[in-house]
Amino acid sequence: QDRGAAVSVRQEVDANGKTVARYIKKGVRDFSFGNTLGEGSYSTVVFATDRQTLKEYAIKILDKRHIIKEKKVKYVNIEKDTLNRLTDHPGIVRLYYTFQDERSLYFVLDLCKGGELLGVLKRMVTFDEECTRFYGAQILDTIDYMHKRGVIHRDLKPENVLLDHQMYVKITDFGTAKILKNTPRRPDESTGSIPIDSSDIPEEERASSFVGTAEYVSPELLTEKNACKASDLWAFGCIIYQLLAGRPPFKAGNEYQTFQKIVALDYEFPIGFPAVARDLVERLLVLEPARRLPIEHIKNHEFFEGISWGPELWNQKAPRLKAYV
């Protein structure tokens, strides 16, 4: 059965009195549904409790007819394949199992009681440096894991960064992710040098088809319709800027004007924006993808001084949320 199959095992006695194990695929009836947690463009995420185990989950419900009509079947499969591929990292929302009934598809996922990072940021207005450092580090650690498994998220933004009950990062919404074919070794991975220009990045590592949310879209996606791993680092730069400034770097009256600002690298830092964070953002918001700071260099940047990368990052207590004043 596919990894996503939800089975519970029940002991039963067959006609000859022999005890047998019967595999039962979980279904809608095994859960009691609660409030709606979030609305996606083609889905609703609802709170649910497993009636047997009383465990709490978030269940993403997709209307089959709507998906077919809107030709989104591809995205649903990409999301399921990606979630099934990114299974052993604390920063990724976990998919436990899937099932369907005549009308809908159901994805049973981690419940993230902290909600969306965007919601928390709106309430705080800004994050102070310590909080930005912690959440930035958890997001970067998760991007690193995704990229090492050949996945480009392509739509990273504060709405898609969720927080669990410990206020740890859980990245979600992989419907627009790009799964790269067996990722070939890049020159910089072997020699440690940064590739001279984006042509160094093998074609198969560039992803096609336009995706993303206006404020976080990378310039290469706008000019060449191509996303690469560095596109996620552009979005990461926008997120770091937004946590400290309380707004994204590129935001205009409408999408078109926002795109114009992006391709012109037209943004500025608010007065008082911390200098070290500014230096990091300036090395990420670079028009040429191959010139953006690679992940290893970001981890060594002064802004992340004091962060211990690795399991400790996911064992320490999340800092109390404080605004940057």
Ligand SMILES: C[C@@H](Nc1nc2c(c3cc(-c4cn[nH]c4)ccc13)C(=O)N=C/C2=C\CC1CC1)C(C)(C)C
């Ligand atoms: C970004 C997403 N919003 C949300 N997606 C998920 C939540 C979630 C939880 C709250 C929440 C919890 N408590 N209070 C609010 C608010 C928004 C949520 C969750 O717990 N578990 C898995 C989720 C998503 C996984 C699925 C994409 C694979 C959209 C708006 C697209 C529905």
